[in-house]
Amino acid sequence: MVDLSDLLTDLADESAHLDDLVATLPAAGWATPTPAPRWSIAHQIAHLAWTDHVALLSAADPEAFYATVTSAPDVTRLVDVGAEHFLAPPAELLARWRDGRTALVDALAAVPSGEKLPWYGTRMSATSMATARIMETWAHGVDVADALGVIPADSDRLRHVAHLGVRTLGHGFVAHGRVAPTTPVRVELVGPGGDTWVWGPAEAADRLTGPARDFCLLVTQRRHRADLALVATGPVADEWLDVAQAFAGPPGAGREPTGPSGVRA
Template identity: 35%
Template sequence: MTEREIIDDFEDEQNEIHDLLLSLSPDDWAKPTPSPGWDVKDQVSHLAHTEEVAHDTVTDGPRSLARETAKFTQPADFTEAGCDQGRTMTPEAVLDWWWQAAERNRAALRAADRSARVPWGLGMSWKAFCTARLMEHWAHTLDIRAAVGKPGTDTDRIRNVAWIGANAVGYAFSFAGITPPEGHTLRFDLTGPHGDLWTFGPADATDTITGPAGQWCRVAVQRMPASEATELKANGPLAELVLANARAFL
């Protein structure tokens, strides 16, 4: 995918989320989501908070990720700070907070030097960072939709999520403390929502993961246990480890 396609997909994803949030009733905003302790307003507050931090990370502003996380002893405290901020606000104010932060961050991403590394986590390329922000929004919107009973339809934009999940295998293994089996390589052969084949990895890979892209994406963002992704097939020991330990987020 081109850089223009990635940022356009991000904008389209956020526009769809905006439409969903506009359709919610006041009671919907207080409904619990699959994330323990978080209601719908907490989910949107988290997205608003991290979009602000993402903007300042791209632009080297005062609230970059490094500067913000340094204020807390635990990463979870940084995450909870965004929710705490939103808990003092009305749903309408939280929606406006997120939407303004989203527009500012997209503008910064469009203007950013595409060759520069973004100091998010261990450091990311512009493509990976932009895709990660799309992935984050897609994953949390799954939680929101589950809470309010408004399931969505997968679009071709999930190709971005599938790609970052495939490229995060090394990080996922490091996070889990797993050493991959020697001499094994992995290819993903995934079927998109409209039947297209999406392939990530070498053609001569020893191991493969095949099946619906939507299931792989949900496993990668840990919204579906691998045991429930019954249409995904792991062929080989490396593939089996990847499905069991997939993690596309920090």
Template identity: 35%
Template sequence: MLPVEDDPRDVAYRTLDAFTAENEELDKLLASLSYDVWSTPTPSEGWTIARQVAHLTLRAQDAIEAMTDRRRLLLTVERASPSPHHDADYGGLALANRHPETLLTQWREAREQFESTSHGILEGDISSLPGAGSERLVTIATAYGLMRTWAHAQDIFDALDRPRMPSERLWYVADLGIGMDDPRFTAHGVLPLGQMECRIELASPIGALWIWGDPTAAARLRGTAEDFCLYVTRRRTRWEVELTATMEVEAWMSTAPMLLAPAGRGYGPISA
């Protein structure tokens, strides 16, 4: 559900700018930490701060490889699942044991390479997909990267008990959550939210109203963008967020986090 009415290149560049800003926010926090703090447990069971950063590093490296391979890029975007070559349960654990300074440097290098690869594709220096198809997929891959960074950063902010100011970049996280169309929904007997006759109204961090769907639909979902994003990425339980939804939407609400944020890869549920 990322914007399609604008020029695809403009959308891609805006998404990259948001991705950069999201990572810079986390970088600023990590750079301020003493090395001993990196071993602090986070709300995702079994994951320290270092493990969270290791996961982000490996996923960025995986995305870089996928960006120049049409088949892998499509698979990465459609499934939004970790590559078997960079499984965070194994590679992430080993990488997390490195010195925090080394890990921080590797994460920075990985995300900077992802950004440069994305710019290279958009500027025609790297061949991936022809024309707007390439721009569209770069946009989606970058938005998923932004969502991943935001969610794992939330774990780190929570582990440190630090306040976090929500930003308008939450739009990308919310849009991906709403637009998710996973075939596993069918297995659960649930219609994807983007296919429902539904109106979604989320209050942005600056007080604007973000709207998706049919304005005349009886099915509704309302709340703040922050609460919605915390829920669909499994950073908060249903009872910890103030979201109101009709019965049809509640069925989707109970299923979506399991698909968007599978447990066991740093997305473990937080105890109520």
């Protein structure tokens, strides 16, 4: 079991890692398009500021969180509207994101052990919420880095993203209108430091192996499977590569392939 305080430290560090990418951008740089259709770098940070805000409401004022859903004119546009609402001039947006993520860390630290927090279509512990915020911060950081043409070094914080990706195997199938499999899948990933991270029974016939970064890019839908060095053995593992989704909500559109075909075993 991972300690909540350690998770919150990693969340703060992952946010700071992305902060370093955008803090010195000139004003014009915030308008740089990212791989997400119609979203600039400013939209990416505004989205994180908004999701940190609603996560804070979930932890500190659940009724206010529910009100953001019930009062929405169109719940299918919550994400886009949230990002648009939090857009602001760069200095103001950066300050808003910094203040919000700090408040969220404090609020999650104060959640009583065992309490479940409301979220979109589910409820989760403070530990799960912190893990989800690390995942989303990393994923949107990938979009920002792609827009800037840089590849930041990954850290072992990536393991949180990978863990969530493994835990949401069934969710990805259901989100895409398929039956969640009961067949176990062995996952073996090579982390940034060269360590192997494993999940699932060693004797499982279905297996997924490859770089941890590639797996995280897959489950956050930042890359198409064809552009990743992931090897799937068995029908369930292979189908998982088509539907993997670590985030809540309806199925994402994913990304189109840009490189040579991936490897299927």
